[in-house]
Amino acid sequence: MRSASPLAVSIGDPSGIGPDIALSAWLHRRERNLPPFVLLADPAQLAARARCLGFEIPLATVERPAEAAPLFDEKLAVIALNNAHIESPGTPLPDNAAGVIEAIERAVAYTLAGEAAGVVTCPIAKKPLYEAGFRHPGHTEFLAELASQYLGREVTPVMMLAGPQLRAVPVTIHIPLSQVPKRLTCKEIVTVSRITAHELRARFGIAAPRLAISGLNPHAGEGGALGQEDDAIIRPAVESLRREGIDARGPYPADTMFHAQARAGYDAAICMYHDQALIPAKALAFDETVNVTLGLPFVRTSPDHGTAFDIAAKGIARDDSLVAAIRLAQTLADNAAAGKA
Numbered sequence: 001m002r003s004a005s006p007l008a009v010s011i012g013d014p015s016g017i018g019p020d021i022a023l024s025a026w027l028h029r030r031e032r033n034l035p036p037f038v039l040l041a042d043p044a045q046l047a048a049r050a051r052c053l054g055f056e057i058p059l060a061t062v063e064r065p066a067e068a069a070p071l072f073d074e075k076l077a078v079i080a081l082n083n084a085h086i087e088s089p090g091t092p093l094p095d096n097a098a099g100v101i102e103a104i105e106r107a108v109a110y111t112l113a114g115e116a117a118g119v120v121t122c123p124i125a126k127k128p129l130y131e132a133g134f135r136h137p138g139h140t141e142f143l144a145e146l147a148s149q150y151l152g153r154e155v156t157p158v159m160m161l162a163g164p165q166l167r168a169v170p171v172t173i174h175i176p177l178s179q180v181p182k183r184l185t186c187k188e189i190v191t192v193s194r195i196t197a198h199e200l201r202a203r204f205g206i207a208a209p210r211l212a213i214s215g216l217n218p219h220a221g222e223g224g225a226l227g228q229e230d231d232a233i234i235r236p237a238v239e240s241l242r243r244e245g246i247d248a249r250g251p252y253p254a255d256t257m258f259h260a261q262a263r264a265g266y267d268a269a270i271c272m273y274h275d276q277a278l279i280p281a282k283a284l285a286f287d288e289t290v291n292v293t294l295g296l297p298f299v300r301t302s303p304d305h306g307t308a309f310d311i312a313a314k315g316i317a318r319d320d321s322l323v324a325a326i327r328l329a330q331t332l333a334d335n336a337a338a339g340k341a
């Protein structure tokens with residue numbers, strides 16, 4: 001059953017390719033068979049980018065998401081931000097930060113209120129947001145804080161890069177590599193794996209999910225000769241997960257767990273740090289992989305790429321990952337509406 005509400009798409013950093021790919025996705029909505037979405041953006045800035053790209057797109061400024069779906073075939077519905085955006089392709093501006101944050105917050109608020117089916121975020125750049133006082137490493141952590149405020153309890157967000165050939169989940173996310181061994185705990189590996197297994201069942205429709213857990217060190221520690229964490233922290237986490245009935249295996253050496261035959265043996269790879277998960281995901285399918293946040297009380301997806309300031313407004317940004325993110329968000333929302341989540 002398809003949710004009747006549109007997806008809420010936040011524009012991301014307006015100086016990046018968020019406007020380019022959002023406009024392009026709408027232009028190709030019919031052949032890509034896209035579900036309705038509403039953009040949280042500055043209509044004047046969007047119109048300027050559309051002119052620059054040579055896109056003829058009728059924009060309709062609407063007050064509420066419900067107005068977007070009936071218009072979607074003919075017009076791109078935009079909910080205007082209270083904080084205007086300055087058109088500055090390729091050069092991020094701290095003055096645009098308030099609108100970037102507002103777009104995310106309002107997309108979440110509409111979704112939690114049941115007015116939107118899910119949140120799809122276009123990419124943000126951290127530096128201009130930090131200069132404006134934003135203190136979260138990325139969407140993932142910010143969305144977890146919004147979810148915590150809503151639920152009144154702490155929320156552990158789980159980042160999954162979901163592509164046609166691989167689902168990869170980093171246990172530690174946006175922290176310096178030097179901090180990873182200190183921050184990696186058995187409890188965190190178990191929590192992240194548990195959330196992943198639960199959502200693979202509930203939202204992705206995988207009845208008995210299989211998790212492959214990576215090691216941290218070369219050769220998963222080589223019996224302690226190349227590092228202690230694999231046997232001291234990761235192996236006990238795998239045993240604990242298996243005791244609670246989750247099909248988890250490992251720790252596996254990370255260098256040999258991403259080839260095709262190895263990937264056929266699991267539904268998600270649980271990795272110990274950001275690049276261990278994101279390098280294989282983006283290397284295998286940069287254009288089709290989607291960043292999904294698990295563990296939230298709402299659906300959130302995003303393209304797997306960043307703001308790509310180097311190509312903003314040049315007409316060469318590919319919209320494929322955003323299209324995949326919109327499609328996956330709709331599938332996850334539909335599964336939730338059908339009672340699987």
Ligand SMILES: NC(=O)c1ccc[n+]([C@@H]2O[C@H](COP(=O)([O-])OP(=O)(O)OC[C@H]3O[C@@H](n4cnc5c(N)ncnc54)[C@H](O)[C@@H]3O)[C@@H](O)[C@H]2O)c1
Nearest residue numbers: 122123124125126302304305306307308310311316317318
């Ligand atoms: N979802 C998000 O919000 C998100 C995701 C990743 C990175 N970021 C942020 O984006 C900023 C830039 O990051 P980066 O330079 O490492 O990565 P990037 O993905 O923005 O760009 C890497 C390279 O890929 C190219 N590229 C990216 N997306 C493309 C597309 N759709 N079509 C064609 N080419 C594309 C770019 O031109 C660039 O050469 C950083 O501030 C980073 O934190 C945000």
Ligand SMILES: N[C@H](C(=O)O)[C@H](O)COP(=O)(O)O
Nearest residue numbers: 138139140141291302304305
């Ligand atoms: N870690 C992501 C990546 O490299 O693709 C990116 O920074 C986006 O993260 P958020 O979804 O938390 O913004």
